[in-house]
Amino acid sequence: MLKTLVHRKVAAGIGLLLLVPALGACGSTASSTSSSSTATAATAVLTASAAASTTSSVTASTCEAATDVDTTGVSASDAGMRAQGAYSSGDYATALVWAQAAAAGGDATGQRILGIILLEGLCGETDYAQALEVLQASSDAGDMKAPRYLGRIYAEGLGVTADAATAAAYYQTGVDRGDISSMIALGDLYVAGSGVAQDYAKALALYTQAAQRADHVGASAMTALGRLYEQGLGVTQDLATAADWYEKAVAAGDTSAQSDLDRVLALQ
Secondary structure (H helix, E strand, O other): OEEEEEEEEEEEEEEEEEEEEEEOOOOOOOOOOOOOOOOHHHHHHOOOOHHOOOOOOOOOOOOOOOOOOOOOOOOOHHHHHHHHHHHOOOOOHHHHHHHHHHOOOOHHHHHHHHHHHHHHHHOOOOOOHHHHHHHHHHHHHHOOHHHHHHHHHHHHHOOOOOOOOHHHHHHHHHHHOOHHHHHHHHHHHHHHHOOOOOOOOHHHHHHHHOOOOOHHHHHHHHHHHHHHHHOOOOOOOOOOHHHHHHHHHHOOOOHHHHHHHHHHHHHH
């Protein structure tokens, strides 16, 4: 039986109730799947949105009860940074402890990490309602990455009625704050014409901006650019340019682009 810990924080005049998995529940195994924008045959350019980045299956060993974590006297901002560090290293149990402490103190990073843990079920069961609440608080506080997760919640209908227009609005907020994953996700929606009017030019601009991050974060944007050029969507069809983008995507870490590269090279 999943137990919960209850924390209440009051920030900017808003009372926020956080229901989070107790550490005793952290032995559960959970998994999440990557999300992608709705695609049709005509818009196969769509890539899996990094706004819903893949989370590997979590084994019990990665979410067993954290020990020797004392949050006494640690500021909310420091707790948030420690939550981020533990989360990035895959130590979700420790991330949960620090995220709870940070979120209770109103820290936007801690709220985001707590929201992700609840959204993905990384330390027990998923709790979409609470994930939405803490991620919204994080976004309201100006966190750059929180909007991408809010966009995913509405794009996929996780605990809410799916609403592509609302998802697009959240992704736009992320774009305005410089979030690469939000750029890719919003580009996907423009290609599909989902929640926004179909606009390949806007998708091209967003993917191009995201691809400037020349690593695994921007890799799927490179793949998306390759597909725009391969199919001539909003640009003159150019298989050589498509191949260049696919090659860059593979080098940056998107191994799925290898089959795209092989296909285009075979056509030249």
